[in-house]
Amino acid sequence: MKDNSLRDRIQGNWKQLSGNVRHEWGKLTHNDVEQVKGDVEVLTGKIQERYGVTKAEARKQIDHWASKFHTHQTEQSDSNAQAD
Template sequence: MSRPLAEIIQNNWRQLAGLARIVWDELTLDELIKSEGDVQKLTTLVQQRYDMPRDDAQKQVMSFCERHRTS
């Protein structure tokens, strides 16, 4: 049985934070690391920094997570 996506992302977040920094270049690496790969924290950061609706930010975050999932 595969692990939930959120768990996979959080377990690999140190490596993924650098990739997230490329996608969301207005966020600092420190902010990304502190988010711990938590989807809600990351969504809030993206929403606030890019001044976008929460639904749009969440779609971006989920798309990033899906693209970078590893089992």
Template sequence: MNWDVIQGKWKQLKGEAKSKWGELTDDDLDRAEGDRDKLVGVVQERYGLAKDEAEREVDEFYHKHAA
């Protein structure tokens, strides 16, 4: 999976990420920097999800916005 697209558009996509995961703060999103593993960690931490569930949600976000 090529996350370069997401990282390149991260400033624009932060609003979309905040819409999907309303509990994430601006600091959480800045910390993620559009990096998949960091975003998985932030989502997992904030929502108390298992790692595989957080990965699934982040991958869904990727597929929606990477095109």
């Protein structure tokens, strides 16, 4: 996933995604999540800080997480379209 589309996806859906962030990265505090405000760079830094991973590893985790969300969202859209 390209950085810009990742940033756009996370920023655009932050209210929905923020609740899932602590589920994915349990070491992040409520305050950490509040500080992110959809900013991928801040989220990357928080994951690095709490988990002791490299920036590249943190971004890989975020990319994987965002891809799961995108897949789930696409499946829901397809289901809704079929129901109509």
